[in-house]
Amino acid sequence: MAILEVKNLKAYYDEVQILWGVNFKVEKGSLTTILGPNGAGKTTTLKAIMGLLDKVEGEIIFEGENIKNLPPYKRVERGLVLVPEGRMIFPELTVLENLEIGAYTSKARKFAKKNLEHVFELFPRLKERIHQKAGTLSGGEQQMLAIGRGIMACPKLLILDEPSLGLAPKLVLSIFEIIKKLKEEGITLLLVEQNVHLALNIADYGYILENGKIVDEGDAKKLENDPKVLEAYLGI
């Protein structure tokens, strides 16, 4: 069953149309990935799903209900959680405060203690820096914090927007290890990535977004060998 289904999604910045009828689904328990070149509209799609944009058309069905007209905080309360591009941590709050704020919804607060332990298990580095201001963390640590904050929210669907962006290769691999682990724990994931090869490697299903439209989709294994994908993104 699809936990999220996006139908004919159109989005605009002021009068400029960016998305031209995007359709995709995320099956419960799966790891779905959306790939595409810079500027294709991936982040815009995710912002529209979270309710951060002013002008959006189409349907956003989450757990069988159209949530298109709900304010962002109500979407989060339902378990739709985004780890945004660029991390967007709160620089003047401590690491611990960032994680606490991640568990702001009433449901997440109940599980805050358990989830905090889980986050520290996944990212022992964060535990060492618990009382440090988040703004003083390195880029990799900030990404860990952003993902940790997402886990604190008790997500039914955890959406990650380019979690490996700007990280050193070694860190990229460890972030992908964590995503794999989250998948094995049964969390439903939607992953937007530039690292096409790594993303398809851990994903179940993938979509290719170009110029605000889905141009290709399929099982991750199939896409990995798709000559079109190979040519466009892997430079083969």
Next chain:
Amino acid sequence: MSIYIDTLINGILIGLIYSLAAMGLALIWGVLKVINLSHGAFITLGMFFAYLVFKYFHIPPYISVFLALIVGFILGFISYFIALHRIVSKAKSFKEYELSSLLSTFSLSLIITGILLFIFATTPMAINLPLSLFQTKLLASIFSIIFTVALGLFLYKTYLGKAIRAVSQNIDAAKLMGINTTLVLAISFALGIALAMGAGNLIAMVFPFSSLSGASYELKSFIICVIGGLGNPIGTIIGGILLGLLENFFGLFFNQGFVPFIEFTILILLLLFKPKGLFGGSK
């Protein structure tokens, strides 16, 4: 020698009272990125609130201050939705409402001051308590400390307080945490107004006032925010004490009438050379 000690103590006490007034301005400035030009008008409203409650119900200011906080919170909450919500919530960044928020809070100030002028003209008012001037200052400054500590605890120890700080740092990220940011903005504005009215209430216990008194306290609040930055209540307290000391020591040597001139000069110099506050506040 004792005159210097006197001046020192007076300066600190007055400074603490100023800092409470400034706290309201700093909170609204820091969270909503709105320079609240109705701040002084709400301080004046707090003064008249203290006066009327004392006159008609015989409740002294050190008790009515709690009522002033509640009334201020309610008025602030309503004012947010009347004067600010539409311009703040539509904007993609606070740069877009820098000007319009000045206009709308200035309008609020005109309305409040206009009503006060209509009823009370500019007649000087004072509340006569069976306390010495020093005692009222001491009492008012103790309240200032209590409210400041309470605000600090609220901002740093509660979920809602942390949400307010999160909103002040990145409102989109705050939305993604499941925070109802509209409510948080309204509450922050309401708290800022509550502090302004509370401060006005306490000041009325110490000094005489009129319908136009708020303006000078608004100016002092600005200076304190610029000295202390908007980052946290501690900076505001230090800023308040510095200003209180400066005014009092200055008053030893010069005519008090020069004080606003000196204050403006400090404000301009600070804005020119230390726009982030003497202590490099976070915003």
